[in-house]
Amino acid sequence: xxxxxxxxxxxxxxxxxxxxxxxxxxxxxxxxxxxxxxxxxxxxxxxxxxxxxxxxxxxxxxxxxxxxxxxxxxxxxxxxxxxxxxxxxxxxxxxxxxxxxxxxxxxxxxxxxxxxxxxxxxxxxxxxxxxxxxxxxxxxxxxxxxxxxxxxxxxxxxxxxxxxxxxxxxxxxxxxxxxxxxxxxxxxxxxxxxxxxxxxxxxxxxxxxxxxxxxxxxxxxxxxxxxxxxxxxxxxxxxxxxxxxxxxxxxxxxxxxxxxxxxxxxxxxxxxxxxxxxxxxxxxxxxxxxxxxxxxxxxxxxxxxxxxxxxxx
Amino acid sequence: xxxxxxxxxxxxxxxxxxxxxxxxxxxxxxxxxxxxxxxxxxxxxxxxxxxxxxxxxxxxxxxxxxxxxxxxxxxxxxxxxxxxxxxxxxxxxxxxxxxxxxxxxxxxxxxxxxxxxxxxxxxxxxxxxxxxxxxxxxxxxxxxxxxxxxxxxxxxxxxxxxxxxxxxxxxxxxxxxxxxxxxxxxxxxxxxxxxxxxxxxxxxxxxxxxxxxxxxxxxxxxxxxxxxxxxxxxxxxxxxxxxxxxxxxxxxxxxxxxxxxxxxxxxxxxxxxxxxxxxxxxxxxxxxxxxxxxxxxxxxxxxxxxxxxxxxx
Numbered sequence: 369x370x371x372x373x374x375x376x377x378x379x380x381x382x383x384x385x386x387x388x389x390x391x392x393x394x395x396x397x398x399x400x401x402x403x404x405x406x407x408x409x410x411x412x413x414x415x416x417x418x419x420x421x422x423x424x425x426x427x428x429x430x431x432x433x434x435x436x437x438x439x440x441x442x443x444x445x446x447x448x449x450x451x452x453x454x455x456x457x458x459x460x461x462x463x464x465x466x467x468x469x470x471x472x473x474x475x476x477x478x479x480x481x482x483x484x485x486x487x488x489x490x491x492x493x494x495x496x497x498x499x500x501x502x503x504x505x506x507x508x509x510x511x512x513x514x515x516x517x518x519x520x521x522x523x524x525x526x527x528x529x530x531x532x533x534x535x536x537x538x539x540x541x542x543x544x545x546x547x548x549x550x551x552x553x554x555x556x557x558x559x560x561x562x563x564x565x566x567x568x569x570x571x572x573x574x575x576x577x578x579x580x581x582x583x584x585x586x587x588x589x590x591x592x593x594x595x596x597x598x599x600x601x602x603x604x605x606x607x608x609x610x611x612x613x614x615x616x617x618x619x620x621x622x623x624x625x626x627x628x629x630x631x632x633x634x635x636x637x638x639x640x641x642x643x644x645x646x647x648x649x650x651x652x653x654x655x656x657x658x659x660x661x662x663x664x665x666x667x668x669x670x671x672x673x674x675x676x677x678x679x680x681x
Numbered sequence: 682x683x684x685x686x687x688x689x690x691x692x693x694x695x696x697x698x699x700x701x702x703x704x705x706x707x708x709x710x711x712x713x714x715x716x717x718x719x720x721x722x723x724x725x726x727x728x729x730x731x732x733x734x735x736x737x738x739x740x741x742x743x744x745x746x747x748x749x750x751x752x753x754x755x756x757x758x759x760x761x762x763x764x765x766x767x768x769x770x771x772x773x774x775x776x777x778x779x780x781x782x783x784x785x786x787x788x789x790x791x792x793x794x795x796x797x798x799x800x801x802x803x804x805x806x807x808x809x810x811x812x813x814x815x816x817x818x819x820x821x822x823x824x825x826x827x828x829x830x831x832x833x834x835x836x837x838x839x840x841x842x843x844x845x846x847x848x849x850x851x852x853x854x855x856x857x858x859x860x861x862x863x864x865x866x867x868x869x870x871x872x873x874x875x876x877x878x879x880x881x882x883x884x885x886x887x888x889x890x891x892x893x894x895x896x897x898x899x900x901x902x903x904x905x906x907x908x909x910x911x912x913x914x915x916x917x918x919x920x921x922x923x924x925x926x927x928x929x930x931x932x933x934x935x936x937x938x939x940x941x942x943x944x945x946x947x948x949x950x951x952x953x954x955x956x957x958x959x960x961x962x963x964x965x966x967x968x969x970x971x972x973x974x975x976x977x978x979x980x981x982x983x984x985x986x987x988x989x990x991x992x993x994x
Contacts, residue, residue, distance in 0.1 A: 565985075565986075565989075568881060568986045568989075569985075569986055569989035569990065570989055570990045570992075572989060576989070580985070580988070580989060582981070582984065582985035582988055582989075583985045583986075583989055585981070585985070586981060586982045586985045586986075589978060589981070589982075590982075665902060665978040665979050666978050666979065666981075666982045668895070668898070668899060668902070668979075669899045669902075669903075669979045669982050669983065670982065671895065672878075672882075672893070672895035672896045672898070672899045673878075673881045673882055673896075673899075673986070675893070675895055676878075676881075676882035676883055676885060676889070676893060676895075676896055677882065677883045679883075
């Protein structure tokens with residue numbers, strides 16, 4: 369370990385637990401904020417099953433409040449987007465002048481909020497393309513994939529090098545991107561059609577979407593709508609890069625066809641009656657598409673259905 | 682009563698029970714085919730609540746098989762479209778050389794099947810624009826509206842006059858149309874968006890669709906897609922009449938806004954776990970739209986979702 373860092377994980381669900389766990393395993397001083405699961409984890413630690421190697425953290429550093437965690441080098445924020453409004457209050461005690469913040473969450477526009485709260489130079493976005501579920505409170509199942517792509521809010525290459533150095537020596541597969549916005553949209557190219565149809569189709573797994581010719585065709589058209597909206601948004605943000613539509617459609621369908629019966633996190637939220645991250649994943653992209661006059665009829669309908677299903681949760 | 686007719690009601694659910702009941706009330710010899718509810722109705726008759734006047738048929742003519750009913754002047758077929766394949770066998774014993782058949786069902790293309798089985802000159806289609814629910818097995822609640830529009834499969838005006846004469850003297854509100862296909866599509870202009878969104882939105886009532894700006898907007902776009910597909914289908918069938926889009930959108934939204942919290946029959950099927958009439962109401966219109974190259978992205982997505990929700994029922 370060349371350079372041990374202090375890291376606060378705010379939002380220690382499956383994603384925060386897994387990636388924070390990998391940093392702890394590599395020797396960093398990782399401090400988990402736990403609320404509901406504090407007791408369970410204090411009893412038995414974190415257990416992580418993973419194709420990259422199972423591991424346990426028998427005695428992770430866990431805290432009930434961000435104040436107890438204090439100022440750190442890095443904050444990994446993996447809150448659920450439905451709790452985004454709590455983000456400023458939860459992170460504030462951990463953020464000092466030199467703290468960097470990795471927003472490891474699903475959805476579009478999240479970093480804008482963190483940048484407004486803490487300053488854009490501090491903010492990174494992370495897109496985990498991975499299948500991770502929570503088992504019992506102290507157990508995390510990393511099922512497949514796992515690559516995290518990290519971008520900087522201001523696309524500053526020196527800052528990207530800082531981000532990479534944190535993960536060097538860990539078993540997490542981390543790469544960087546020179547366009548955070550582009551990769552956010554690329555992640556949505558998967559999430560919008562597949563997570564959305566897994567929910568609207570009745571709480572089904574990804575293999576069911578793939579095997580159903582109607583849903584699979586709808587997924588493809590939805591992805592095309594997302595690509596068009598994303599490219600319009602990149603242009604509006606003066607970003608020169610574009611999503612390569614045919615390539616990403618091929619990649620996403622190929623990857624999904626090897627996933628077997630995966631349950632996307634929003635589908636799990638749906639079938640378990642919890643609030644779904646509808647606004648971050650569907651609402652904000654649709655809002656931008658509409659502002660940019662992109663033609664997204666399927667996205668409009670899917671978002672309307674998901675909002676309706678999310679009502680009262 | 683000028684001209685008493687014998688009428689077989691095949692499919693004595695809410696719609697068959699109500700309209701057959703109105704003909705019996707008017708003095709016709711109406712014979713109901715009952716299967717599941719035979720015992721209940723033989724004990725206590727039919728009770729019908731209706732804004733047009735409550736009435737009861739204490740001793741309706743009920744039968745357990747079509748053979749017992751025998752040949753009649755009119756067959757009213759109000760089977761659920763999911764039972765369409767049983768139609769030929771169920772109706773056959775009631776159909777003689779002069780029998781006329783009113784297909785009082787939801788969906789597109791149903792009369793084609795009956796015409797193939799019994800000859801197109803015998804076939805009429807009926808579109809009930811009404812809110813009727815089943816209560817207990819012997820009770821039917823007619824809640825609102827109730828107009829039935831009847832067309833002849835070959836659009837023969839003399840046959841339409843025959844159809845009207847059956848209903849004259851009854852309390853049912855019956856009109857005729859010179860274009861069965863056009864009115865079938867007009868009915869779909871309501872059913873496709875409103876029934877579909879009531880299901881896909883999570884089993885909600887029509888007022889929830891109207892009050893939700895996203896769903897209400899989606900309903901309007903869906904309706905526009907149905908109008909375009911319907912007009913293309915009318916043209917392909919050498920029918921000169923067209924659906925008047927702006928008028929029908931206004932009418933449908935105005936009527937729906939006065940319906941309060943109505944539960945469309947497909948939504949009731951959905952929440953009660955029964956098979957939904959997806960192919961007749963969504964699948965066949967989509968198939969025609971696709972064959973005619975009409976642009977119907979929302980209809981495609983909605984149909985894919987409904988088929989997925991209907992799987993295994």
